[in-house]
Amino acid sequence: MYNLMYVVKKDNGGFMDTHKNMLTEPIVDLKNVCISYGKDPDVLSNVNLSLDKGSFHFLTGKSGAGKTSLLSMMYLALKPSKGTVFVFGSNIGYAGRDSMAMLRRRIGVVFQDFRLLEHLSAYDNVAVPLRIRGMSENEIKKRVKELLKWVELEQSMDKICSTLSGGEKQRVAIARAVINRPEILLADEPTGNVDNDIAAKLMKLFVELNKLGTTVVIATHSKDLIAEYNYPQIHLENKSVKVIPALRRSAHEN
Amino acid sequence: MKTKWFGFNRSELPLQHDKANLFLQISTAISVFLFVITLAAYFMISSVILSWNKNIIDGLTVQIMPSTDTLSAEENTMRINKVIMCVEGWSGVDRVRLISDQKIKKLMSPWLGSDADINALPLPKLLDVRLKNGKTFDYEAAKESLADVAPYASIDNHGIWLKKLIKSARSLKVLSLFILALVLTASVFSLFYAVGTSLRVHQHIIEILHIMGATDGYIAKQYAHISFVITFISALVGTIIAVVALFAVSMLSAGLESGLIGAASLTGTHWFVLCLMPLLTAVISTGMSYLCVKRTLGKML
Ligand SMILES: Nc1ncnc2c1ncn2[C@@H]1O[C@H](COP(=O)(O)OP(=O)(O)OP(=O)(O)O)[C@@H](O)[C@H]1O
Ligand SMILES: [Mg+2]
Numbered sequence: 001m002y003n004l005m006y007v008v009k010k011d012n013g014g015f016m017d018t019h020k021n022m023l024t025e026p027i028v029d030l031k032n033v034c035i036s037y038g039k040d041p042d043v044l045s046n047v048n049l050s051l052d053k054g055s056f057h058f059l060t061g062k063s064g065a066g067k068t069s070l071l072s073m074m075y076l077a078l079k080p081s082k083g084t085v086f087v088f089g090s091n092i093g094y095a096g097r098d099s100m101a102m103l104r105r106r107i108g109v110v111f112q113d114f115r116l117l118e119h120l121s122a123y124d125n126v127a128v129p130l131r132i133r134g135m136s137e138n139e140i141k142k143r144v145k146e147l148l149k150w151v152e153l154e155q156s157m158d159k160i161c162s163t164l165s166g167g168e169k170q171r172v173a174i175a176r177a178v179i180n181r182p183e184i185l186l187a188d189e190p191t192g193n194v195d196n197d198i199a200a201k202l203m204k205l206f207v208e209l210n211k212l213g214t215t216v217v218i219a220t221h222s223k224d225l226i227a228e229y230n231y232p233q234i235h236l237e238n239k240s241v242k243v244i245p246a247l248r249r250s251a252h253e254n
Numbered sequence: 255m256k257t258k259w260f261g262f263n264r265s266e267l268p269l270q271h272d273k274a275n276l277f278l279q280i281s282t283a284i285s286v287f288l289f290v291i292t293l294a295a296y297f298m299i300s301s302v303i304l305s306w307n308k309n310i311i312d313g314l315t316v317q318i319m320p321s322t323d324t325l326s327a328e329e330n331t332m333r334i335n336k337v338i339m340c341v342e343g344w345s346g347v348d349r350v351r352l353i354s355d356q357k358i359k360k361l362m363s364p365w366l367g368s369d370a371d372i373n374a375l376p377l378p379k380l381l382d383v384r385l386k387n388g389k390t391f392d393y394e395a396a397k398e399s400l401a402d403v404a405p406y407a408s409i410d411n412h413g414i415w416l417k418k419l420i421k422s423a424r425s426l427k428v429l430s431l432f433i434l435a436l437v438l439t440a441s442v443f444s445l446f447y448a449v450g451t452s453l454r455v456h457q458h459i460i461e462i463l464h465i466m467g468a469t470d471g472y473i474a475k476q477y478a479h480i481s482f483v484i485t486f487i488s489a490l491v492g493t494i495i496a497v498v499a500l501f502a503v504s505m506l507s508a509g510l511e512s513g514l515i516g517a518a519s520l521t522g523t524h525w526f527v528l529c530l531m532p533l534l535t536a537v538i539s540t541g542m543s544y545l546c547v548k549r550t551l552g553k554m555l
Pocket of ligand 2: 067068069188
């Protein structure tokens with residue numbers, strides 16, 4: 001089985017240090033943030049939200065509430081129309097292009113629509129973040145094969161992504177997001193296309209990563225998932241954000 | 255499934271399949287062909303002008319008309335020596351040489367046919383006069399002194415019509431430079447067009463790469479790589495065709511031993527520069543597409 005300790009032991013930069021100062025400074029900090037597209041009315045307005053290092057949140061809200069929008073702001077693909085965004089303590093409004101790239105390397109993203117590179121094999125898709133970092137092909141091979149084995153895709157490793165099933169694509173997308181041992185993992189409906197067994201296994205991956213220090217945010221519609229794992233919720237409603245703490249929620253629900 | 259294509263099978267951007275590639279290949283090959291031909295023409299015109307300047311401006315010919323009376327050989331020699339002495343007396347003369355009948359025959363043969371009996375014709379004698387400096391030489395004084403001493407001799411000053419010829423050759427040179435600039439401009443625009451189109455086509459992939467932390471340089475490098483491969487191969491094709499054409503033309507014109515355009519040949523250095531075109535083209539396009547991508551991405555996500 002894929003040994004997650006392997007992921008951590010070999011890691012030489014990033015989240016172990018992060019783990020140490022977990023409670024000092026929020027890893028994501030949104031101050032009076034508004035999100036809007038063009039001249040449309042705000043999707044979210046005046047959001048104040050901070051995520052502590054090593055925290056785990058579900059992101060909930062009706063379809064169209066702005067979950068994907070909020071996540072894309074956190075992975076630095078969307079600029080707020082108002083307000084300030086701090087990620088890893090940096091004000092991204094002032095970050096240059098190359099330093100934005102360096103910040104993004106510390107964030108793993110699972111897109112709702114996967115956004116795989118369809119012309120490449122599963123293997124090469126998972127290898128992309130490592131190649132961007134300039135890692136040697138030998139090291140890449142070792143890591144990618146191991147992770148693909150863990151998400152049960154070793155048989156389909158050399159298949160071109162456009163020929164994979166929805167569930168297989170989702171697992172490739174997740175493997176790509178975690179291969180870099182990100183400090184923040186943002187996953188948009190990551191278990192929507194897989195059966196319950198695999199969903200449980202993927203959730204275990206996220207939980208393990210979180211135990212090792214990764215800050216996790218998972219957008220989901222699944223009530224089962226939310227009920228099963230006792231984590232706080234970031235709930236989007238009426239353009240605003242409400243954080244529902246884990247304990248209170250479970251007390252309320254049980 | 256995997257076909258190796260200069261290592262592009264694994265690259266995140268499937269640039270080797272871009273539709274604009276064929277356009278870029280053809281336009282590069284044509285541009286480089288035109289560029290090499292025009293550059294060769296420029297080199298040839300330059301060396302012709304140089305040789306005209308050297309050989310003809312700093313020289314003149316004195317023509318000694320054959321006498322209408324029949325003279326003895328001795329009298330003929332005296333007649334010629336008188337002219338030679340007069341010419342040698344001019345200031346600014348470097349060297350005077352009597353052109354042999356053999357040479358005159360050869361020079362005349364295109365007009366008379368090679369088997370004409372040249373001795374039977376009343377041919378003029380010619381003196382080839384080298385001047386120290388054709389530009390400062392006093393032609394008027396020379397003409398006057400010749401008229402006094404030997405009215406049967408005259409100066410054939412081709413310097414005047416040659417100057418006109420050089421002037422028109424110079425304008426040809428300017429024209430060829432202009433054509434070079436046009437070809438260059440057209441190629442730059444083609445390259446920018448191809449790169450811009452490709453960036454738009456692959457925008458979604460570029461966005462994903464950015465989100466995963468790729469720098470603009472990382473993406474620009476992939477463009478630089480494909481640009482190098484495409485333009486090097488196309489430029490090589492264009493250059494080879496151009497060089498073959500130039501060889502063919504120089505072979506065909508080798509038969510025409512014309513004194514005027516004889517100098518219109520390419521030196522080793524010229525050939526070297528022409529053969530450098532594929533590499534030069536590839537290096538320049540690589541750099542340009544790198545910069546073009548970086549500049550365009552600067553406006554993106
Ligand atoms: N690129 C875009 N351009 C314009 N409007 C957009 C864009 N992306 C999202 N929106 C709008 O923003 C709002 C929030 O969309 P978003 O995708 O963030 O919702 P969501 O909570 O992720 O929904 P779902 O649960 O269906 O995925 C929607 O009204 C949507 O129409
Ligand atoms: Mg969404």
